[in-house]
Amino acid sequence: MVQVTTSRRYASVTQDGAGVMEARGARREPTMRDVAALAKVSTKTVSRVINDLPGAGPEVVERVRAAARALGYRPNLTASSLRRSDRRSATIGVLLEDLSNPFDAALLRAVEDLARQNDVLVLAGSSEDDAELQRELLTSLATRRVDGMVVMAAGGHQDALQQERERGTPMVLVDRPPTFDGTDSVTTTNRDGSRDAVLQLAGLGHRRIAFLGDRRTLWTSQERYNGYLEGLAHAGLTLHEGLVRTDLHGPDAAENATEILFDLEEPPTALFTAQNLVTVGAMRALRARGLHHSVALIGFDDFPLADMLEPGVTVLRQDVPALGRKAAELVFARIAGDHSPPTHAVVPATLIRRGSGEIQFPNDRDDSRADVLAQQSR
Template sequence: MKQVAALAGVGIKTVSRVINDEPNVAASTAERVWAAVRALDYHVDLQAGSLRRSDGRTRTLGLLVGSVDNPFSGAIQRAVEDAATARGVAVFATSLDDDPDREERAVAAFLQRRVDGLILTSAGRRQNYVTHLQDRGIPVVYIDREPGDPSFDTVVSDNRTAARQATEHLINHGHQRIALLADRRVIRTAAEREQGFVEAVRNAGIPAALTPVVTELADTEAAHRALHVLLRSDHPPTAVFSAQNLITIGALHALRDTGRQYSTALIGFDDVPLADLLEPAVTVIAQDPHGIGRTAVERIFARLEGDTTAPRHHVIATTLIARGSGEIRAPQ
């Protein structure tokens, strides 16, 4: 910084004010400083700067998503990055992979890097690191899944209601033999979507024997195998509710393998790439990952700016997008 000041012909304090975008610096002076910064290839050390700043901020956030290779998680990450970058804040992001141990390690790594705030997806019902977060006073927002501790802001979808809506949509098209394909029950969102499915079936008076529930499907291939078995059984389902986007992809493969894509209705939870271009196009319950990400960042910055109100629970609306596959009627 001393070298930048010498080259620009200003004091060190002026360099600091320009770099930190503080007011009351003449435009010509700021241009000289930035020209010196470029000439010397000077880079601000944010961690060193945080030691000097009265608030100790590093201008970074930690983001833990389900998996960066899942389009839903990727969309959340992009929304968080866009909103944070607009405020001059960088985002450290990593994947959870539904592993509680990985969650613990990720949070520890974020704390070591002294991030200003955390946006987290959780794998388990209990978070053992919560005390450390509270002791340090770091603002935290949980997204997608509610944590076991209610003392944090959350931004989620109403999974139970949306799953009930999807199942009712199939029932309204004449289906009773409806199969549910779901992720592992230990995952809170999977359990909530199963609850919504069961409620809709029960409310319609459909016997449980007609509605097979297959859970613990961790990936596309597992969903493919599970639905293939159901479709080859003596009493195959006439409709399928796939309760996660990767499961939907596996279900699509199974329907095409068995030639039932035009006769078996399908609704997926979460949109999937090119779903509208398939034949038939895939009906989905679409979450709003961009809305989830933006809302989470807004809550983090509100906390950083002094909001000490009670924790807020934000529910982001879902949308049923009817494209054709979910509107296939049950056979007479």
């Protein structure tokens, strides 16, 4: 029988009256040796049971586990990973741009859900789209011996990611593809979705469609801008350079850029905003000027309460849970030993019509060409 007694000054665990562990005046974590003494087995047997290795009978396994529970023993996973033949730490690293962004937060949650099913802990951080900070975080995760990584690459060169991948760390890039070989990635239909959004706006009679985008160094920004250009070309519209605003990081920058657009002598009649925080800033500016019922807007990426505004915000919604789930599946497959060729998975974005992207240009409601373009966008 295992008996546990405690007091403010000391804690002792006894079996048949024999003291096994005592700590006075300071907290001490029970060790594998303490578990072995209480269970009356060797430390090697305790190690086998704790690490789910064969070699111990059912009665011994139960005795060791009972002793571990009684002591409150917690295995040192870092030390255990050094002893295990597969050297795994039961952790993965997730590096995203900004965990306060609803998109990144939802992506992390999707990875966490699958990691939990695999009894794996997630260590996460924000690179803030800073290549040097990303390098520091990569090093920090590597020194903690994570089994694999899911990374949203910072803009610019990917040397640090390539070096870590070449060291053998399983890695999946999410949202943005790698610029080097041998690495899995998961992205969405950035260019196609953006083209279709512009075609919808053109189909409603809009001829001056503005583009507001995130930093130009980001692959996603480049793809969405290229989709915008393709949409204009397909609709037979002229690109007006003065209606393009890029390198907008955050809602405040987007709000200011939108204000400037509507101070133009010929302002836009529709906006395509290529990132969720940019959309938030643009909506603020429209509402401040009372233009939210007369200027059409389609944003890339959904955001909380977008459907609660009046009008609701039309968006190209990425299937963020599917993106995160696929990235997690790929990294766990690589950790398990999958050596198949690299995969580039594409999860389609969906146009969610809520009202803001369906506002027609007043002077062009009956344009038959607009109807044709609207059909093309569907």
